[in-house]
Amino acid sequence: MKRVWMLFLIAGCSTVDPKPETPTEYTFKAPEGFPATAYRFENTPITQAGFELGRSLFYDGKLSRDGSISCADCHQQEAAFSHFDHDVSHGIDDRLGTRNAPALFNLAWHSDFFWDGGVHDLDLQPPSAIMNANEMDESLDRILEKLRKDSKYPAMFRAAYGTEEVTTARFLKSLSQFMLLMISSNSKYDRYIRKEAGVTFTADEQEGLRVFNLKCATCHPAPLFTDLSFRNNGLKPTPNPDLGRALITLRDEDRLRFKVPSLRNITESPPYMHDGRFSSLERVLEHYNSGVQATENLDPLLSQNGRRGIVLSDAEKRALIAFMKTLKDDTFLSDKRFSHP
Ligand code: HEC
Ligand code: HEC
Structure with a gap:
């Protein structure tokens, strides 16, 4: 099997002042020896502003109907972004799902998401959690409306994409930028x-x-x-x-x-x-x-x-x-x- 060892250096990140210990903070760099990625980076160049927007969204309860549940409630960093000590997922109004929240890292290499592979593109994964009645129970339209009226998000969208326009594609690609940089290769x-x-x-x-x-x-x-x-x-x-x-x-x-x-x-x-x-x-x-x-x-x-x-x-x-x-x-x-x- 042919293995393509790839090194992605995405333009537009050169303004980030690199700290010595993590010289590639906001660029995607495949660790040595990893196979070719599945994610199509040409559609979503990673920038620090896009990443930070995604990070803010990932931790924001506004993505759920009543503001109570964020992505990070079920995907906790200290548990490798799984839900520590929860057998099945635990969402809005204390409703239970049927599956265990998987850990999240090295997602750029996955071409199928969920335990059953029901989603084929990382960019299209968040709507499943958002619209699921047992998870966040919210619609994308209502989220975009909340973000437009928010005091911080329009400026963050401008920093990431040049204008304040809050669109579904920008929203999803920001979450992807955040999750794509979650690389685990230093155990x-x-x-x-x-x-x-x-x-x-x-x-x-x-x-x-x-x-x-x-x-x-x-x-x-x-x-x-x-x-x-x-x-x-x-x-x-x-x-x-x-x-x-x-x-x-x-x-x-x-x-x-x-x-x-x-x-x-x-x-x-x-x-x-x-x-x-x-x-x-x-x-x-x-x-x-x-x-x-x-x-x-x-x-x-x-x-x-x-x-x-x-x-x-x-x-x-x-x-x-x-x-x-x-x-x-x-x-x-x-x-x-x-x-x-
Ligand atoms: C035939 C393929 C196969 C082999 C061989 C195998 N596994 Fe697995 N492993 C799986 C699958 C599939 C799952 C998930 C099953 C599910 O949840 O329904 C899994 C799940 C796991 C999990 C749970 C991971 C999680 O995040 O929930 C651990 C731990 C694990 N395997 C360890 C091992 C160890 C250690 C061995 C060798 C002794 C091993 N596996 C051999 C296929 C395999
Ligand atoms: C209520 C708990 C809950 C919330 C909130 C939640 N998730 Fe999940 N997440 C899960 C569960 C459970 C699965 C597995 C679902 C399945 O396999 O059917 C999952 C799967 C995933 C996967 C696929 C991982 C893989 O290896 O296939 C990604 C990526 C993900 N979630 C990201 C997110 C993002 C981004 C958000 C916020 C928009 C979010 N999740 C909100 C519980 C949750």
């Missing part, structure tokens, strides 16, 4: 792979990496730690199961398949799986070891040599957890650019 694992001075793996981490490459990496491959495909990893179906990918494609072979999630920052974003059914990584590993169900479309990788699941000894489980902890990226989790403005 201990990354620094170890880059052979940075002083970064070493313990014996457990080393062993965890070995077991991971052997038993998990086909579906969760580095550097994204997801192959971005849709698969059934054998979760026990609930009485009225979420059919996942099949809800979009209407194909039987996609029933119970879900987008493989990234394992970066995984220690920070419990609970796990599309419905948040597992509260800890220990439970996830026990699922792979002993809980994999013979459901329709079970991924063939999880049913090999007449045995369902992935055999994991206690030592392997401990090593895998030590390894997964090295995927925590403190630079990303505490990056001030992404915090509440």
Whole structure:
């Protein structure tokens, strides 16, 4: 497979005074070794003003009907932009959704969004949350009206796009600019792979990496730690199961398949799986070891040599957890650019 290693340097950012530790603060720069991006940057050049507008919107309750829920309520930075400790999403009027809010980072590499891949363009993702009655329950028109009357937004739109005009496209592209720069590539694992001075793996981490490459990496491959495909990893179906990918494609072979999630920052974003059914990584590993169900479309990788699941000894489980902890990226989790403005 041909890998295109891309470096995006978007014009128009040269006015930003670069700080030494983050020289490319408001440009999109693919980390070394990452594959080609899926997002079409030619349509949305990133600028600091566009990014800051997106950041302001991401943290603003005005995007919901009664002002109570912002994107950041369900996508919290300290939880790698997932909803910490919430199994299914929790939105307006305390209404519950049916799926776990996924962590958000490295989105430029995704071509399909949501657990079922129902949205194909990052720019078109926010309306789903905004219009969802259990999430923000608001219309785009009403949001644009609120922004036009707001004391700060017209000037921010002018700074980002040259005029004060508040349009749907500008609104959506600003949110994308903010989310596209959320890149996670500076975990201990990354620094170890880059052979940075002083970064070493313990014996457990080393062993965890070995077991991971052997038993998990086909579906969760580095550097994204997801192959971005849709698969059934054998979760026990609930009485009225979420059919996942099949809800979009209407194909039987996609029933119970879900987008493989990234394992970066995984220690920070419990609970796990599309419905948040597992509260800890220990439970996830026990699922792979002993809980994999013979459901329709079970991924063939999880049913090999007449045995369902992935055999994991206690030592392997401990090593895998030590390894997964090295995927925590403190630079990303505490990056001030992404915090509440
Ligand atoms: C009430 C909680 C809630 C709010 C508010 C919310 N989201 Fe989400 N978000 C979710 C859930 C749940 C999913 C997964 C939905 C699914 O798979 O059906 C999701 C999915 C996403 C995804 C796709 C991630 C992926 O890997 O596929 C993006 C991007 C995203 N949200 C951004 C936003 C933005 C931007 C806003 C504000 C406009 C927002 N969200 C508001 C809960 C929320
Ligand atoms: C056949 C492909 C496949 C293999 C092999 C696999 N996984 Fe997964 N993994 C998935 C899918 C698909 C999901 C999401 C399933 C869902 O939510 O319905 C997932 C979810 C997870 C999650 C939860 C992530 C989250 O954000 O909720 C963790 C943790 C995880 N896997 C770790 C592992 C580990 C560790 C291994 C090796 C022991 C492994 N996986 C092997 C496909 C796979």
